[in-house]
Amino acid sequence: MKRLISLVLALTMVLTFAACKKDPTQNGGKDDEKMKVGLICLHDENSTYDKNFIDAFKVACAEADVEAVIVTNKAESGECKEAALDLVDQGCTLIFADSFGHEPYMLEAAKECPDVHFCHATGTNAHTANQPNFHNAFAAIYEGRYLAGIAAGMKLNEMIEAGKFKASEAKMGYVGAYTYAEVISGYTSFYLGAKSVCPTVTMEVKFTGSWYNETLEKEVAQALIGRGCKLISQHADSMGAPTACEDAGVPNVSYNGSTLTACPNTFIVSSRIDWAPYYLYCINALKNGEKIDTDWTGTLETGSVVLTEINEKVAAKGTVEKIDAVKADLKAGKIHVFATDAFTVKGKKLTSYMADIDSDPNYTPDTEVIKDGYFQESVYRSAPAFDLQIDGITFVGDPKF
Amino acid sequence: MRFHIVKRDQLVWWKSWGVRILSVIVGLLVSALVTVVLTGDNPIQVFATMVDGAFGTERRLWTLGQGIAILLCISLAVTPAFKMRFWNIGAEGQALMGGFAAATCMLFLGDKMPTGILLCVIAVSSILAGAIWALIPAYFKARFGTNETLFTLMMNYIAIQIISFFVYKWSNPVGSGKIGVINPDTRAGWFPIIAGKTYLLNILIVAVLTIAMFIYLKYSKHGYEIAVVGESENTARYIGIDVKRVILRTMFLSGALCGITGFLLVCGTDHTITRETIAGRGFTAIMVSWLAKFNPIFMIITSFLLVFFEKGATQISTQFGLNDSFSEIITGIIIFFIIGSEFFLNYKLKRDEKKGVAK
Numbered sequence: 001m002k003r004l005i006s007l008v009l010a011l012t013m014v015l016t017f018a019a020c021k022k023d024p025t026q027n028g029g030k031d032d033e034k035m036k037v038g039l040i041c042l043h044d045e046n047s048t049y050d051k052n053f054i055d056a057f058k059v060a061c062a063e064a065d066v067e068a069v070i071v072t073n074k075a076e077s078g079e080c081k082e083a084a085l086d087l088v089d090q091g092c093t094l095i096f097a098d099s100f101g102h103e104p105y106m107l108e109a110a111k112e113c114p115d116v117h118f119c120h121a122t123g124t125n126a127h128t129a130n131q132p133n134f135h136n137a138f139a140a141i142y143e144g145r146y147l148a149g150i151a152a153g154m155k156l157n158e159m160i161e162a163g164k165f166k167a168s169e170a171k172m173g174y175v176g177a178y179t180y181a182e183v184i185s186g187y188t189s190f191y192l193g194a195k196s197v198c199p200t201v202t203m204e205v206k207f208t209g210s211w212y213n214e215t216l217e218k219e220v221a222q223a224l225i226g227r228g229c230k231l232i233s234q235h236a237d238s239m240g241a242p243t244a245c246e247d248a249g250v251p252n253v254s255y256n257g258s259t260l261t262a263c264p265n266t267f268i269v270s271s272r273i274d275w276a277p278y279y280l281y282c283i284n285a286l287k288n289g290e291k292i293d294t295d296w297t298g299t300l301e302t303g304s305v306v307l308t309e310i311n312e313k314v315a316a317k318g319t320v321e322k323i324d325a326v327k328a329d330l331k332a333g334k335i336h337v338f339a340t341d342a343f344t345v346k347g348k349k350l351t352s353y354m355a356d357i358d359s360d361p362n363y364t365p366d367t368e369v370i371k372d373g374y375f376q377e378s379v380y381r382s383a384p385a386f387d388l389q390i391d392g393i394t395f396v397g398d399p400k401f
Numbered sequence: 402m403r404f405h406i407v408k409r410d411q412l413v414w415w416k417s418w419g420v421r422i423l424s425v426i427v428g429l430l431v432s433a434l435v436t437v438v439l440t441g442d443n444p445i446q447v448f449a450t451m452v453d454g455a456f457g458t459e460r461r462l463w464t465l466g467q468g469i470a471i472l473l474c475i476s477l478a479v480t481p482a483f484k485m486r487f488w489n490i491g492a493e494g495q496a497l498m499g500g501f502a503a504a505t506c507m508l509f510l511g512d513k514m515p516t517g518i519l520l521c522v523i524a525v526s527s528i529l530a531g532a533i534w535a536l537i538p539a540y541f542k543a544r545f546g547t548n549e550t551l552f553t554l555m556m557n558y559i560a561i562q563i564i565s566f567f568v569y570k571w572s573n574p575v576g577s578g579k580i581g582v583i584n585p586d587t588r589a590g591w592f593p594i595i596a597g598k599t600y601l602l603n604i605l606i607v608a609v610l611t612i613a614m615f616i617y618l619k620y621s622k623h624g625y626e627i628a629v630v631g632e633s634e635n636t637a638r639y640i641g642i643d644v645k646r647v648i649l650r651t652m653f654l655s656g657a658l659c660g661i662t663g664f665l666l667v668c669g670t671d672h673t674i675t676r677e678t679i680a681g682r683g684f685t686a687i688m689v690s691w692l693a694k695f696n697p698i699f700m701i702i703t704s705f706l707l708v709f710f711e712k713g714a715t716q717i718s719t720q721f722g723l724n725d726s727f728s729e730i731i732t733g734i735i736i737f738f739i740i741g742s743e744f745f746l747n748y749k750l751k752r753d754e755k756k757g758v759a760k
Binding site for chain 1: 458460461464565569572573574575576577578579581582585670671672673675677678680715718719722724725
């Protein structure tokens with residue numbers, strides 16, 4: 001009993017302490033206040049993935065002159081829903097979340113608070129959820145990866161010309177997180193970019209089964225280098241693969257942002273999604289009373305798909321010019337990343353493919369995505385849907401882990 | 402000058418109070434100092450933010466209650482085992498297996514029976530799953546005298562790998578490594594919302610369990626046997642207690658309660674399973690149980706303290722743009738002082754009277 005009383009007293013202490021100062025958040029929702037916008041992140045800025053979102057969010061909120069509330073380290077569980085509803089209580093009228101697994105909890109929150117808009121990046125369910133205040137967004141990042149792939153292919157060509165290895169030995173390695181469309185679409189577009197300039201290139205992919213595992217990503221990159229891969233790229237969120245490349249002196253095409261400072265001798269270029277245009281789009285839509293797209297796709301045009309500065313020290317000569325030229329063609333619609341002429345599946349050209357666009361538990365293919373001679377990626381929904389295994393790309397180990 | 406440590410007699414109540422309150426004050430002062438030195442922020446404002454994060458709105462109060470309920474439930478689970486001096490540090494894995502059983506039932510039986518019956522089936526399977534996971538090390542301890550600390554610890558990793566395997570196998574969409582919310586439309590296997598409060602049922606269940614555990618440990622014959630085995634196995638044997646039986650029975654109970662924790666987390670909170678579902682609570686529970694000296698009623702307060710700090714810490718990181726790690730530092734400092742005070746309640750420092758006796 002004594003212990004009980006003492007702890008209660010101790011707490012009273014803490015509370016009295018705290019009550020001394022008025023809390024800055026508790027000033028209610030006055031009309032003349034700035035609009036409040038929330039962002040829920042899976043990790044914090046230590047993850048390159050979340051940092052990319054946080055930086056863009058700060059930029060967008062500063063530009064639109066709205067108050068930004070950022071909550072980090074929210075797991076893909078009931079915690080995400082609690083965080084979203086708590087942001088509503090704080091007066092946010094627009095709430096974003098950054099991780100794929102946050103989606104069902106954001107949708108739940110959207111159902112509970114019909115007056116607040118919930119925007120979920122990378123998700124797939126908004127277009128079928130029939131919930132007017134719930135939205136998905138993604139970017140046509142496959143175009144960015146294609147451009148980064150060109151830089152990779154040109155680097156391989158340069159190494160072949162320098163006599164470092166034969167054209168038939170041009171093999172790249174790719175560290176992937178998981179085996180679903182978002183990753184598959186990414187590495188396939190990267191490979192096709194490289195192949196467009198270096199026709200003999202092949203690629204080996206190994207999966208880690210995690211979005212963030214620095215040690216494992218590093219080990220996988222080292223294993224791929226040991227298997228004779230001449231260049232490495234990755235789709236996972238740590239510095240594991242880039243540092244493995246720097247240690248081994250193998251060129252690296254990065255993701256989510258520049259890794260130049262840590263890897264000055266091997267970093268070529270990185271593609272990334274700039275989320276600021278999307279944030280600005282949503283904030284302005286809400287301010288002007290306009291509708292927010294259910295399923296928004298950022299492109300090269302909207303400034304959502306971007307490349308970092310190219311590291312001229314490592315990149316092959318002429319890379320910048322070549323990428324600029326191809327970028328112009330992509331923008332103009334002259335070329336398409338997933339043109340059916342550019343790849344084969346089991347030795348055959350693809351003429352028809354039904355993809356699972358409307359997500360359902362049984363992954364029923366529901367939409368024909370081959371049209372006008374190319375795979376219509378990010379057309380029927382923003383999140384990637386390309387999940388074919390094309391020739392030239394092989395897996396190391398069992399892709400199902 | 403030299404000191405040595407002497408065990409002290411039981412302090413009078415107002416003295417032991419004084420020591421504890423002092424420890425919290427010193428803890429707060431030190432963390433205030435650390436705050437000013439490292440961030441330059443006003444420490445009082447930082448504490449105020451912590452309180453706001455835990456109590457600020459009605460929703461936060463409910464979340465706080467839910468957090469306490471879950472942590473308390475898993476702490477109740479480890480308590481009988483600890484009281485028996487059986488170092489069950491496998492609560493994490495046992496709860497995970499309970500949650501896994503719950504998620505499996507939701508996935509495969511969701512459309513086969515009404516939710517009321519389904520919830521009963523899930524409850525039984527979660528309890529069994531947790532209990533079996535605890536009985537395995539208990540059996541080896543009772544039969545072969547294996548080290549239960551290592552055994553239960555290793556069982557955690559096995560549980561985590563099993564969950565990883567199935568979460569990947571059943572992931573939606575295929576290959577994404579996430580099951581996502583189970584039965585979002587039918588809500589089969591979800592806890593009913595009582596009086597408009599999502600977490601009320603969780604809190605009620607744990608409240609009942611807390612009282613039951615208090616009575617079980619304090620007034621039942623089983624509780625007495627646990628205490629005797631904990632004090633001395635030989636004494637227990639001498640007065641005719643079947644020690645092996647008590648070990649197995651107590652670990653069954655411990656694992657069953659862990660299973661219930663998993664059940665509450667999957668059916669009553671997250672409606673999904675991941676390898677992080679238990680989120681380290683199985684280890685935090687050890688601290689909750691020890692700080693409360695294995696008394697279930699005091700454990701309400703110790704789990705409150707820990708959850709309060711956690712919620713407050715999150716609010717600090719949001720409001721001040723500080724990293725989560727910073728709030729963990731503050732929590733750590735305060736808990737350090739609280740635990741430290743227990744030392745000074747049991748021992749005192751005494752200055753050596755003779756000089757140069759020992760080298």
